[in-house]
Amino acid sequence: MRILLAEDELVLCDQIKKVLVAEGRIVDVANDGQEACFLGTTEPYDMIILDLGLPVRDGISVLREWRSAGVATPVLILTARDGWSDRVDGLDAGADDYLTKPFHLPELAARVRATLRRSSGRSNPLFQQGGLVFDTRHGRATVNGVPVDLTSQEVAVLSYLIHNSGRLISRTELSEHIYEYDGDRDSNTIAVFINRLRKKLGPDLIQTVRGRGYMIDAP
Amino acid sequence: MLSLRQRAWISGGVSALVSMAVGILLLYTFLNERESDRFDRALTERHTQVVVALSYAVDDPARLAELLFDPQYQTPFSGRYWQVTSPDGQSFASGSLLGASLPGGDTAQAVLELRDATDPDIEEVRIAAQRITLEDGNAWVVAVAESLAQLKTDRRNLRQSLGAAFALVAAIGLASVLFQTAAIIRPLDRLRRDVAQRWDHDEALSAAEYPEEVAPLVGDINTLLARNREIVSRSRRQAADLAHALKTPSAILRNELSVLAERSQDMGKALDALDRVDAQLARSLARLRTANTGETVQAKTDLSHSVHRFQRLFGMMADREGKTLTVACEPGLAVRMDAQDLEEVLGNLLDNALKWCRTRLSLTAQKRKGGIEVVVEDDGPGIPESDRAEAMRSGTRLDTSKPGTGLGLAIASDLLQAYGAVLVLEDSPGLGGLAVRVTLPSQGVRGPRMG
16 A cells, blocks of 8 residues: 655654654655645645645645545544644645544554555455455464464555455556655556465465466455 | 713713704794884874874863874773873873873873873873973973783783794704714724624624724735734744654654564653643643634634535544434534634544443534534543533543543533633433533624614
């Protein structure tokens, strides 16, 4: 799952990014409103974390622009403002959730998981199919109760397919959601990740539709 | 201090009374003198008649009564008399005297003399008397008299009609004072109403709609209002900047400490200290916020709109926690409160209710006699009556088992206080938990009428 993090405070940005990456998310960072607006409009993020107090352009106006441009990506707002009016303004502008500073990182991570889960229409954080149990909260997988060691890129591919289970995902779409903005996107490596996942989790989980992409059946 | 209207009434009344008194005095004196002159001239003419008659009848004064033919001279005590005294002291008089004599009518100077006299028989009269020396060298005293009764009646009538006329003039004067006062005060009255109700029209007053004497005042009021708005928004911005400037580093510190704690280093003391910093920061920011209400700006806010905004926010939050929010709000409710202050109150009350309720919370807003009543209820544990006063004090947390600053009710209560509104804690009859009842100022003009 690829997330845009728009936050101008570099240290905080770094801390948030670390937590999200540890859970297998791909994180792009924007440090001002203009950059955030551009990335949010042009890149297919699965979620956006938006600080309202961004320099150059404030968060609310960026959010409004996304929504009026048809960007439906779920947005979690971060704000240092106490006022309730600010929070409601944020939701009215199209945000899905908000978190006020100072917050605890585990709380932020939980909100991100909940938001992603809601957007995929799933209420259960655990994905089960055959012998596989995948915990979307931590990106951990077990097969018949035995923990399976997955690399962060494998987690990224698996979570994206599971979040969109029942839907055919093209290689391009998959690569857009598992690589960072300036990452080296080679759609051939996708096939490598899929192969490794099949080896680790069993051959039947991920189906290949030749020439079109991959799919995991809905549970 | 006397009101402008009272001043105008008093000065108008006094000037009307003074001009009435002076007018009556001058006019009465003038008319009275004219009347007295006419009276004296008529008396003198009658005296001349008697003298002329005497010159014809000097040989037989008894014929005088025939020569002076005036019915009043014949009617007893008619009020018109004559009397002639011969050189040898013999007296001849009009029939009207009926044997009486004019007081002092038998002696006189050589020049005509007019005087008032009183006699038991003929009462008050004015006498004209003169000693006349005829061609034969004999001196006769000729006196005529006229009763003053008629003159006095005339004077009284004059006084009465003058009084009536001037009372009418004074009444008109007073009425015009009232009218003028009303006309002059009206723009001030309107200004006052406009200032109090400007939230109905929004923003600045138009100086062009007022007379030139009041227009500068309107300009000053506009400046003051703009300044008030600016102060409020600037302080809010400063508070927001301060919050941002302090909370981000605090968040960073907390995260670093948490990472260290995960590496099993004891960060308990540091995290405690940071908790204290955050709590103090939250309290100070809340205090800044409540000290800085938009009360002076007196804006009008669409309560129904704000309620629906919060219905969306808290409906969503309640939904995620498996709780139910019910909202009942009449459409088109407006309150005389700054929008941010209103939303701060609503947000804190709903936040508190959501935090403490088991499964249900509700918000109702409806028009009441004293304003607009907003009630937020929940089905949580409620607050015992003995703890309620404590719950509204800043920074008091009755139960630390739930996260939060414990400032919600206190902030709402403090904000409402600035508007003269009160927050009441009760038992919720419907849901069984706490009910927070608030009566918000709706519309209307504060303060007494001018004048």
